[in-house]
Structures are given as structure tokens and as C-alpha cells.
Amino acid sequence: MDSAETSPLAGLRARGGAIDVDAAVVVLLLLGAAIFLLVGCLQSTTFAQYTVQGLALGSVYGALALALVLVYRATHVINFAQGELAMLTTYIAYQLMLWGLSYWAAFAATLAIAFALGTALQVTVIRPVQRSVIAVVIVTVGLFILIDGVVNWIWGADPKFMHSPFGFASFDVGGVEISHRYLWMMGVVFVSVLLVWALFRFTKLGLGMRAAALRPAAAALVGVRVDSMLAIGWGLAAVLGAVAGLMAEPSQFSLSPEFMQPILVYAFAAAVLGGLESPAGALVGGLAIGVSLTLVVGYVPQKYIGSELQLPLAFAVLLLILLVKPSGLFGRREVRRV
Numbered sequence: 001m002d003s004a005e006t007s008p009l010a011g012l013r014a015r016g017g018a019i020d021v022d023a024a025v026v027v028l029l030l031l032g033a034a035i036f037l038l039v040g041c042l043q044s045t046t047f048a049q050y051t052v053q054g055l056a057l058g059s060v061y062g063a064l065a066l067a068l069v070l071v072y073r074a075t076h077v078i079n080f081a082q083g084e085l086a087m088l089t090t091y092i093a094y095q096l097m098l099w100g101l102s103y104w105a106a107f108a109a110t111l112a113i114a115f116a117l118g119t120a121l122q123v124t125v126i127r128p129v130q131r132s133v134i135a136v137v138i139v140t141v142g143l144f145i146l147i148d149g150v151v152n153w154i155w156g157a158d159p160k161f162m163h164s165p166f167g168f169a170s171f172d173v174g175g176v177e178i179s180h181r182y183l184w185m186m187g188v189v190f191v192s193v194l195l196v197w198a199l200f201r202f203t204k205l206g207l208g209m210r211a212a213a214l215r216p217a218a219a220a221l222v223g224v225r226v227d228s229m230l231a232i233g234w235g236l237a238a239v240l241g242a243v244a245g246l247m248a249e250p251s252q253f254s255l256s257p258e259f260m261q262p263i264l265v266y267a268f269a270a271a272v273l274g275g276l277e278s279p280a281g282a283l284v285g286g287l288a289i290g291v292s293l294t295l296v297v298g299y300v301p302q303k304y305i306g307s308e309l310q311l312p313l314a315f316a317v318l319l320l321i322l323l324v325k326p327s328g329l330f331g332r333r334e335v336r337r338v
Helices: 021-043 045-075 082-098 103-129 133-155 180-202 204-214 216-221 226-252 261-274 279-299 307-324
Strands: 002-006 170-173 176-179 333-337
Touching: 021 045, 021 279, 045 082, 045 176, 045 180, 045 204, 045 226, 045 261, 045 279, 082 103, 082 133, 082 226, 082 261, 103 133, 103 226, 176 180, 180 204, 180 226, 180 279, 204 216, 204 226, 216 226, 226 261, 261 279, 261 307, 279 307
Parallel strands: none
Antiparallel strands: 002 333, 170 176
8 A cells, every 4th residue: 555645835736746625725725815905005004004903913913723743643643732831931921021120131031931840740750641632632732720729829810011122113014003012012023933843944953853753753753752752852842932922922912811712723723724734824823823814804794703703713714614615724634545
């Protein structure tokens, strides 16, 4: 029996150079969406403002979706505690600022703490049960409940307010008011994602992590310390989650124990839309979900759909993707021939 993998990212079939139908559909969809947004922004300043806001929020969803993808590629399990880990690290940054650290000093310290926390969780509670998918799922759900309880116990359930270095100013671009906050959100997320991509693409550590995630048995045979690589992967996922939480808080205007829970749902939708095996798909899916939800809520009258219906809409997107294309836009489809 022969097996092969095809991916929409390939663009061309290996045999004969014929255009892959799935790849062509994905390219056309993305191109059509880009043209639609460009024309809309040129025609309406309100549309342009909604688009920038959606891209900023979508970058946050994409960062958390990428964290989900990193864990899924390594364990083939969704980390249901990823959003709560992001919420916990955001509270840690809040506490560090209360102790006198500046925002960016607290930001850097929080990323280091997030990495240590993610690595420690993988070593202490995930590794002992990682041979059982059901056990790992149960553990991540338990971590969700545990982290939520710990945060409520230490900081309480009442909203907290963090100092934001982004301010509330905006500048005019062709009549479009663009908030500094949204540009900073996108900039920080994209720089973080770029650094993670460079780590995986250009370093020996990144190569080892990819090998441990995709082919653990073969990687172990050539000397890769698979368990260590998986622990580092969980640490990086926690770092990306921390970035998502710290960038989401300015758009929420307050910090509460449940503030990352709806964002986790949007991140799930983004990861499924892009493909749970595709880091690039996670980011594209996050941007698509962010822009789509912002435009829908902005233009559809409140009596038909309001902000309270964003979560059901995200679930509807999840269901539609799973029914139509379970592998996602950029996901791999395994083809077997007997």
C-alpha cells in the first residue's frame, strides 16, 4: 500500500504539473477576499476602520490559534487550557506592574515566565499521560478548571485595569482614523510569530522540534531528545498564548478571569479554518475570523445579530468547516492507494 500527502500549499501536483484543484480554490478565495477588502476600504472610511479593527483582533486570534496548532502537531490533542494559560500570564503581567515594573519590562518577564510554565506543565502533568489521547484531553480540561480557580482565588473575580502603553490616540490616513492601539497589537503579534517562524526555520533547535513533532520515532533514532523538544514546544505555545492575552487586554479595556474564553473559541475556529496542521493557516484563519466578525457586527443591524451572537457565529463557522472541508484551507489531506 502506498501513501502520499497533498496540501493546498503545494499549488502544483507532482505529476504532470497540473494545477491542484484544492490549491486553486484556496488561492482564489484568498485573492477574492483581499480584493473585496481593498475595494471596500477605498469606497468607505467606516469599512476601512472596521477592517483595521478586525485585522488587529484577528492577529490576536491567530496567535492563540498558532499556539493550539503547535501543541496539536506535537500531541494530536487540542489544549483546552491554552486560553486560561494566556489569561493567567496576563494576570502575572498585571501583578508585575503593580510591583513597579514598566509595561514592557513586565511583558518580557511574563514571556519568560510563560515559557517556564508551559515547559513545566508538559513535564509534570502531560508527559506522564501523553500515550493516551483521552487522558491528555482530560488533563487539559482539568488545567482549565484549576487555572480559573487559582486566578479567582488570588486576584478575585472583579475586573482589573492594566496600564496600556499604546494610549487611545489615532492618526488619519486618507480620512480613516486608525487607532495606535490596533497597529501595536498587529505589530507585536506579527513580530512574535515571525520570531517563532525563524526559530523553526533556521535553527537546529527548531529542526529538532519539527522532527520530534512530525516523526518522533525516527527523530529519536537519530539522536533527537524528543521529550525535551516537546516540552520546549509547549513552552513556546505558552509564550504565544501570553502574547495573545497581553494584546487582547487593551481591546477589552479590563482584565477578568473569563476574558480569554471567547477568544479561545475564535482561536479554535481560526485553527480549524486554516488547518490544525498548518501554522500559516492558523494566522490566516485568525485574520479571516477577526475581519469577518467585525464586519458582520458592524454592518448587520443589532436586532438581527449583535455582539452577543459572535460566539454562536464562530461555532457555526466551526461546524461549516468541519462539514465541508475538515482539513481546513491549508491542512494536509492524506491520500492512500492500495
